[in-house]
Amino acid sequence: MTTATTESTGSSEGIPATTSSKATKVLGWLTLGGFAVLVALAFAWVPEDTRITEQGDVVGQFDAVRLMFVHVPSAILAYTGFGLTFLASLAYLRWRTDWWDMMAHASAEIGVLFGVLTLVTGSIWGRPTWQTWWEWGDVRLVTTLVMVLVFIGYLAVRRIPADVAVKARRSAVIALVGAVNIVIVNRSVDWWENRTLHQQSTLIARKIRDETLFTLSFSFAVGMVLFAWLLLHRFRTAYLQSQIEELEVNEALAERRAEAGIDESPGGRP
């Protein structure tokens, strides 16, 4: 949780001192509770993935299947984060307000977080299932990596010193271009079915047992609550940061005036 203080400026009226609120506290506790239930469901209720071959051999993903409850929601949340960045960037280019720019920034950071988590959990799952951590020839894996890299680049571009409006416009354009890859990543398993080890959608094909489906749906819900919690905090952090920067500018102006002998305090010497 981020706590911002503006005491040093002496002019922090109207600026909240924290990113926390009743809503975020509720969301935070819901996330913690939901995650505890999810762990219990994943390990105590959902059976391991096994099947018997024609030859009588027992095959399957066994316990590795439980990674699904982290990997799949992570991927969905990465899409959500980048998708929201796309929409907010589009809105920024239309209305040019800081609110949309901060929303795009906040959601991109969360998208990158879940994108990296998707790649890591996918790799851990791939080792026992596919017998490989990573395959460069795999369309799904490579397009996902490129998607995450593009948005890491987006975040880096935002850090390049420039006028606020220039920075916002520049990054919005990158987000629009990068968003094209979101569709490619999502559809790659269908468009290039034989160019990837990654399976097609289990949910769309409805090839899933009830316990696994329920737990997977629950993991989506917990993930969405976590996403909302992170987004609220990150957005408010960005807002506070912009307010503090504005205060710093005012403070710098006041210092310069003071150095020049202009006393602006009530009753001060002109």
Next chain:
Amino acid sequence: MTDAPTEDTVDPGEAMDLSPRPARPARRGIRRWAPVLVVAIVAVVIALVLWRVLADATLVFREVDDAVERREELGDDRFRMIGSPVSGSVQEVSLEDGRPAVAFSVTLDGVVADVVHTGATSDQFQPEVPVVIDGHWVRSSAFAGAADDGWYFASDRMLVKHDNDYRVENQDRIDDAEERGQYE
């Protein structure tokens, strides 16, 4: 805001000098160039990833029908082939030098190819579940299988593609296997 400064206290021109103060050079350099450097690194990494994937033909997954059609063109080149093992085609064989291998046939879109695999066989390897195998074509009828067309694909690496089916089939057989201690 107080009254504006008067001429006897301070010169207005000097008093309102709002030109930027000189920043600390080292900090400014890092602040200015670090993000640019990160952007450059990310751009180079993306370019390298795309170059690696697009320029290396050995990484491409070729479907069985495509690999068979371009057999002459591929020659001894190493590449990857994807297809489903034909049910009932899997058998253990020995190579001329005595090394053990697994011979089987793979199929996709009705086209069949024979395979001799000398690498480790995945635990997930089973008929009808697609595999990606690394290797090259060999013109020989020594291991004729379901294709029996005078060629076989000599592979030494196998990846198994998992399907999207998480339903339970034959729960009774799974219970039996558990009772037999086949797995815990």
